[in-house]
Amino acid sequence: MTDEVGAQRTKVQQIADDLKAAIERGDYGPGDRLPGENALAAQYGVASLTARRALKVLSTEGLVESKKGAGARVLSFRPIRRRGIPRVASGQWGSGRSIWSADDHRAPDVDQITVDEDAAPPEHVRDVLELGPDETACVRSRRYVLEGRPVMLAASYLPQALVAGSPITQADTGPGGIYARLADLGHAPTRFREEIRVRLPTADEAARLSIPTDRSVIKLARTAFDADGRAVEINEMTLDSAAYVLDYEFDA
Amino acid sequence: MTDEVGAQRTKVQQIADDLKAAIERGDYGPGDRLPGENALAAQYGVASLTARRALKVLSTEGLVESKKGAGARVLSFRPIRRRGIPRVASGQWGSGRSIWSADDHRAPDVDQITVDEDAAPPEHVRDVLELGPDETACVRSRRYVLEGRPVMLAASYLPQALVAGSPITQADTGPGGIYARLADLGHAPTRFREEIRVRLPTADEAARLSIPTDRSVIKLARTAFDADGRAVEINEMTLDSAAYVLDYEFDA
Structure with missing residues (x-):
């Protein structure tokens, strides 16, 4: 330049x-x-x-x-604090003050949901779920809003063979959600991996989140593993980067 | 529009x-x-x-x-995978495949370092470190490069009264770095908190990272707590968002 x-x-x-x-x-x-x-x-x-x-x-x-x-x-919108790891003994650590001001007490609501019981997942999802070439996935797509503002898109992928016929293939999965239903099926998640990267939104993401095309999104992929170490769900989230502070607390 | x-x-x-x-x-x-x-x-x-x-x-x-x-x-640059939580029993979980391709094996090097033993920290740092109005901080500022490309800025803040006279106030902190020296002082970190948000770079950040002004940065603030729950260090990192995949693995 x-x-x-x-x-x-x-x-x-x-x-x-x-x-x-x-x-x-x-x-x-x-x-x-x-x-x-x-x-x-x-x-x-x-x-x-x-x-x-x-x-x-x-x-x-x-x-x-x-x-x-x-x-x-x-604008008056305060970012949402998303805790990746459930918090333990919170009062015990330091002043309890956070580096960035964010809202700990509001959770966004789902305003759109579609379930495709039998879909061909993208290649990287197929790899991580270890699906064979003929195997498919159940895909649950949601949009989350807070105070009328779309803040996150999420698409969960689960092996179709694992969840067929269960409430996971329904819009309403019942109390406890997907993880409780995976537990019912004998595949309770015991370990999680969250991968995070940042990029500009696709045309579809910008439209669904109602954000300017030059505002980055946070891509957050959460993989749930059962006790045998099998990947049983991938939740690919797309967050409005202006709407979130992510938070992870863990022992040394 | x-x-x-x-x-x-x-x-x-x-x-x-x-x-x-x-x-x-x-x-x-x-x-x-x-x-x-x-x-x-x-x-x-x-x-x-x-x-x-x-x-x-x-x-x-x-x-x-x-x-x-x-x-x-x-470009051929592969993003760096940064693991927030040290990995345990890695082979055990799923295919071991990640959602996004990134480099697990390269770590960036420090190419610039300045230490200010006795600085007035920003207000939010003062709050979290619970410093009184007259107390100061030791600030260690570094820039990290990989393959000649700046990828991260980092500024560590430690209570001046805690670290005065220790190797933490020197450019070279010795084997094990800051955390090992905090352990020598009886304040070994036992718990961490990482807070993440995304925004556009300031003029200074864009210049030091050599990134376009319209590429977002990841702000990652890592707070270290000792066994008494005291915040003993805050490391405020500024990452080129194109250069990193962040990764957190933890038990349910």
């Missing part, structure tokens, strides 16, 4: 960094309007396009909502 | 999704050149700007490197 483009990008980020710090300090609270692009342009001595791009960084990150004519308003 | 802008964005993503799928299938291997923007524009019946934006999605995600005149070449 040329020096001029580089300098302009740095300016965009500096303005964005300043605005984010001001929000973090509480100078602007939920519902407050940030300075407009003309005010910012004058304040920093930059073109209004540069100021507009700085404001766009904040809307990409989900910190503000920009509406034509109304400027950028600070 | 207007329907026209929306339709164009969707087209950008569809082309990007197709190219990513082709790379995943192996149609294009490391070093191969993707079709240029004119070829893609003709193939999809879109403007060349649309095709250019699709190629930019791939360079933002770190899948290709774009050079003027040379087009977009597929």
Whole structure:
């Protein structure tokens, strides 16, 4: 990139960094309007396009909502804290304070669910579930919303031969959900693996999550193993990166 | 957004999704050149700007490197697998296959390190370390590189009063590193908490990691607690999101 483009990008980020710090300090609270692009342009001595791009960084990150004519308003949504490992003896450790502020007490609800009892899973799922070339999977696809906002997509894959005829193939799996039903079948999960990566959303993911196409998603694949070490379920989750703080606590 | 802008964005993503799928299938291997923007524009019946934006999605995600005149070449860099929890009895679980291909065997090296024995930490660090208003922290800042590519920044904060005069205040902390030295001081870490969120990089983070300003970073804060439940270290890491797969394995 040329020096001029580089300098302009740095300016965009500096303005964005300043605005984010001001929000973090509480100078602007939920519902407050940030300075407009003309005010910012004058304040920093930059073109209004540069100021507009700085404001766009904040809307990409989900910190503000920009509406034509109304400027950028600070959003009140607090990220959801997702604990990967069930918490034990929580009060015992340190101040109990977290690095990042997030909501411990709300859980999103399922607003869309489809079950395909007999589907051909993607290759990487087939590999991890150790399915033969003719074997299929039961796929449970859900969308989760919080305060009307879609925050996560999830697709669970289970070996079709293992779960055929069980409530796992129904929309409502009953009390305790999939893991309780796997226990009923003699395959209670005893160990989990969570793999996490970050990338831009596909067209379908951006549409279903209603997020800007330049906001990253967190891909979180959770594999459940039974006591024999067999992979019995893979849950591939797609999280709006602005909506979550992930949290893992474990002994040394 | 207007329907026209929306339709164009969707087209950008569809082309990007197709190219990513082709790379995943192996149609294009490391070093191969993707079709240029004119070829893609003709193939999809879109403007060349649309095709250019699709190629930019791939360079933002770190899948290709774009050079003027040379087009977009597929990169060979494999993400690093970072295990949050030390692995036990690895062979025992399932096929041993992971959802995402990543490198288990390479670890990045430190290429920059600075130690400030007596610094005023940010407020959220002060809170979690339970430092009084006059107390300070020892801050160890490092940058990690792999194959010459910066992949992670890390800043460790430890209570100054706890570590003053110990090798923790030196660039070289000796065998076993910070945790072994905390053990020498009678504060061996016995429990860890890792908190993860994703956001766009600050100007400084993008510059130090040499990443595009529109590629997200993973913020990973690891807090170490001693046997008394006291927070003795916070390591705030900033990861190039294209360079890492995070991995957590634990019992149900």
